[in-house]
Amino acid sequence: MTIYLKPCMLSGLLLCCLHLQVFAQYNPQKINKKARAYYLNAQSALDMQNFIQAVGYLKLAVKEDSNFLDAWAQLGSIALQQKQYEEAAGDFRQVMRIDSLYDPRLYFSYAKSLAGLGNFAEAITYIHRYLQIPNLGSGETESGNRWLQHFEIGLQTELQHHPFDPHNLGDSINTPDPEYFPSLTVDGRILVFTRNVHNQNEDFYISTWDAADSQWHKAVNLGPPVNTPENEGTAHISQDGRILIYAACNQPGGFGSCDIVYSVKTAHGWSDPINLGPNVNSRFWDSQPCLSPDNHDLYFVSNRPGGYGGSDIYVCHLQPDGTWSKPENLGPNINTPGDETSPFIHADNQTLYFASNGWPGIGDMDLFYSRRQPDGSWSKPVNLGYPINTIDHDGTLFVAADGKTAYFASDRFNGFGQLDIYSFILYPEARPIQTLYVKGEVYDSLTHQPLSAFIDLIDVATDSLITRIRSDINGHYLVTLPVGKIYAFHVSHPGYLFYSDQFSLVNQQAYRPYEINIPLQPIQLHARMVLKNIFFDFNKYDLKPESKPELDKLVQFLKDNPTLHIAIKGYTDSVGSASFNLTLSQHRAEAVMQYLIAHGIQANRLKAVGYGEAQPVASNETEEGRALNRRVEFEVTEK
Structure with missing residues (x-):
């Protein structure tokens, strides 16, 4: 994944060329004349940084004389510099096949070639051989030990067999x-x-x-x-x-x-x-x-x-x-x-x-x-x-x-x-956490004019604010939702009822984003909204802790609008007797009212009413419909 960028260093990555080692250990008397001429031409090409021409001459040299060690070593050095690791490893193996004692320092280059192919175990073997060379300079020893550490880490991760198919x-x-x-x-x-x-x-x-x-x-x-x-x-x-x-x-x-x-x-x-x-x-x-x-x-x-x-x-x-x-x-x-x-x-x-x-x-x-x-x-x-x-x-x-x-x-x-x-x-x-998103537009429900509203995303389990953003001047918003949690979603704008929703992503398997356009209602007489994040156990009216973010939002809304009076209305589905449902809905509405009073809202601004299974908003023949009918709403009764 090498990244090359221009000298402006937008990426901060510097380009450094490897210095090619020029091999000249051969005995001219033992080398084919044509091969020797090709080799010298290759050195001239290298002086001009013309690697393609140099490789061409070197391949002609080893074709003329297959035991030309310096030419094979030079080919390996160029291939290594160009990250052609398979070719480099093959060229260095050819050198060692001809003469294993030719130049022990080639063990370093051969080790890097092997590591470039992902063969870290063999690379470690040859870097150890390199480090055992007598009278190795301090800089060479330091470099060898550094690459040994690289190869050992590579071997550890190679053994984990991470799949990779680009x-x-x-x-x-x-x-x-x-x-x-x-x-x-x-x-x-x-x-x-x-x-x-x-x-x-x-x-x-x-x-x-x-x-x-x-x-x-x-x-x-x-x-x-x-x-x-x-x-x-x-x-x-x-x-x-x-x-x-x-x-x-x-x-x-x-x-x-x-x-x-x-x-x-x-x-x-x-x-x-x-x-x-x-x-x-x-x-x-x-x-x-x-x-x-x-x-x-x-x-x-x-x-x-x-x-x-x-x-x-x-x-x-x-x-x-x-x-x-x-x-x-x-x-x-x-x-x-x-x-x-x-x-x-x-x-x-x-x-x-x-x-x-x-x-x-x-x-x-x-x-x-x-x-x-x-x-x-x-x-x-x-x-x-x-x-x-x-x-x-x-x-x-x-x-x-x-x-x-x-x-x-x-x-x-x-x-x-x-x-x-x-x-x-x-x-x-x-992998990070799979992340869905909810996006849409916020606008005035009466005029359809876009609103730049505040949008809060809250982790219901911890009552912690995950994200607060603001829709843009055109009302557009997008909020990301990492899976595995239940979220309360609140949208608010001065002069409007707030909007709430809930996203349960605890058992989310499929990648299914949400698109929700939100019409905020201006604060006016008889304006009403469903509190979607109020939770009770089955057939009970004790508020569950997960209800706190929604209730706190309602508390703040009433404090921001101190002249408002509201009626809190409870509803159930049609399961069970009508009398039981009526009582249950009344108790649930009262539970919400008592929370508001306990958090500083005057009792004379509030009224709790239970309607039982009356006024359904969906069919009671399906679970989805019954879930919609089980709800708590509030309605503005006085501005």
Whole structure:
């Protein structure tokens, strides 16, 4: 998964070429003259960095003289540098077959070739042989021991047999140019990525999913004002597809070499980019932004001073006034004296993926994941293991909301060009929580005008606020829902009754998102709403603890509107006797009223009425209908 980027360092990854060892140990008297001439021509080609020509000459050399050790060693060195590990291993084996004592330092190169193929056990054997060479320099010993640790970690993860079957996204996305840093919306319908056009300019491209044909439409350039003649890169599209946040380099009015900016999707296209300002950006390198699913947290990478190493991962929080807080370093559970890059927070808002060369890994830069703990800290990172990680630079990962489908850029397969975008199924242990979503529009029930309303998502079991967002000026909203919990969902706007709903995702198996358009009722006489998150045990009227978030919302609503009087109305289904149901509904309405009184609402503003099985809103012939008929409502009786 090697990631190559231009010198603007949008990704923060430096390009370093391996220095090829020039082999010249042969005895010219013992080498075929033609082979010797080809070999010398190859050295001249290497001096000009013409690897293709050099390989051609070297292959002619070994064809003329199959025992030409230096030529075989040089072929292996070039293949290793170009990450052609199978060819490199074969060339080095040929050297050792001809003369096992030719150059013991080749054990190091052969070990790396074997590890590049995933053969870590044999790689460990040969790196040990390398480390036993007499009078090995201190730098060589240090490097050998470091790679030994890489190979040992690779072997540990290789033995776990993580499945890995990447699929190229096809020629609608990939071209001979490099494509990388994929980002998708929560519904999986929009893909944004970076393309290095002709290896000269990084631009963003966008594609939409064709559900009918199960394929991506041809990607198109995002165009101005987002794309410019300068470099743009490492884009992240928000879960709802309305915000594109990215790094822009050498921009007028910028704070550093690369700043984090954002653009908003409007009816007329993408807006002019807006710099996030000095609270986020510095005079140093700031890049690789990623928004949390509620758009309230911004993760990014910076090499500003005061961190733990070369580049660290930071987070900023959106403030009530719309500004961003000062960056907070994610701390030593994530950052190391090395480099941490490419943060991606999943739609579950609990699983963070990132790249690091500071944590123990298989190679140059490995991918890790960490889970947010109940106290807000991050767990110790876990290496994603081989074959996702390799001995090379593995730099970025995006995991879809389903928690299974992962996307990455790689040049290690036979793709369309230098870097292509692939998808694969992530093995279970490394998966985030499967995440659904609810989206829709909030509007005035009478005028149908859109409303910018507050939307709260609450974990019913813990009575904790998971997310608070606000619908946009067009009333659009999207809230992510990690499965495994029961959620209370509240929508409110001054001057309107609040709206409530419930999502039980405890036993969710299928990926089924929700789309709910919410007409908020203006506060007026006889306006009424169902309290969908009031819970009682069967045939009982004691309020269950899970009812607290809804009741507290009603308390706050009545405190915000101190002149309102309401009637609390209880209803049942038709199961059981009419008299029992009438009494049960009255007791349930009174239980709600007593909670409100206990939390500061004057009794003279409240009235409790039970209606039993009267006034059904659905058929009592089905369980779904009976569930709708079992309800508690409130109605405005006085403004």
